Amino acid sequence: MSRPLEHPLDNPARASLTGPHQDRFAERRGRVLRYPEDVSPFVAMPDAPGAADWADLAMLAGPGATVWLPATTVTAPDDWEVNWRLEGIQMVLADDTADADDAADDTVGPIPDSEAVRLGAADVPEMLALVERTQPGPIRPRTVELGTYLGIRRGGRLVAMAGERMRPPGWTEISLVCTDVAHRGQGLGAQLILAVAAGIRDRGDRPFLHAVADNAKAIRLYESLGFRLRRRTTFSMVRVPLERATAGEWENPGPERTSAQWSPRAARPDLSPSG
Known part of the structure; x- marks a missing residue:
């Protein structure tokens, strides 16, 4: 058992x-x-x-x-x-109260993003194409049904997105964060992470995510946004x-x-x- x-x-x-x-x-x-x-x-x-x-x-x-x-x-x-x-590694967004002592002074809290648009079933072909170009991991035709997915467009083309995947009680995972090569370095991934996190917080859940243990660059980004190692x-x-x-x-x-x-x-x- x-x-x-x-x-x-x-x-x-x-x-x-x-x-x-x-x-x-x-x-x-x-x-x-x-x-x-x-x-x-x-x-x-x-x-x-x-x-x-x-x-x-x-x-x-x-x-x-x-x-x-x-x-x-x-x-x-x-x-x-x-x-x-x-x-x-598994990381959780520092709680505004319980984890305040652990959060760095320069972290940024979840914020909505006026540039980010909600993605739905009609956007699935573009989402699949973006994943094919950037290879952020597994996506399926109905992955968008798992939760909120937000995207940023340039010239009408979807160039960045992030969304929600697993949803344990009280928690929601942020995943499928990806940006087209030509648009990297502009902070779009960070924008979308914070925007998705804001929606998660608004409904009373707490955001978490995963990272490869040896990816120091990604871990530093997540830490700058307020995420902390859990396990x-x-x-x-x-x-x-x-x-x-x-x-x-x-x-x-x-x-x-x-x-x-x-x-x-x-x-x-x-x-x-x-x-």
Whole structure:
């Protein structure tokens, strides 16, 4: 049996899919949950998964599928291929009261941005194109449904965006922060992070995000905006075995399936947004 969660951010995907994202997005088999494939490649395992949980994930995802294990220390069984594994950190926006002593004097609080526009279903083709150009990490046709996504346009073209991804109770993750190469160095990423954070705060949640542990530049940016280290964690992509040793577990393995087309290089910027 897995231990109870000590904090919603200890296993944020699971806290999201058993909390605010449960009714609309959660797909479940046993104790394993996942987002629909056209929303996110993230799956949520129990804190201490057993063999039955991995078997449930295999049945839920399908033979040969690749899935993401986000912000967790869970390790896949030996017969599961680990496509990549990244060491990361989890950061939270310093609270105006509780964390005031920890915040630097020069941090900037969440602020709305008059230049940022709300992105919706009609903007998905442009969002997908921007992600293709900048490679900030996984996006799907329905990712925009996870929360508020804001963008900045130049000459009518979407050149920067940021939005909300996981949503544990009381918290919202800022993610998919990206800027076109030609428009970097103007602080657009910082603008959008603060604007998204302002919306999160307005509804009573607290912002958090993730970064690759060795990306000092991104971490310095987040610290300048008021984010503080909470814990170290890992992100990994694993592949479900095409066939399982247990007789009858796969009646018909079928063709190889994939729920995410990302390499470690492509995935890395998702934890270290450009802008």
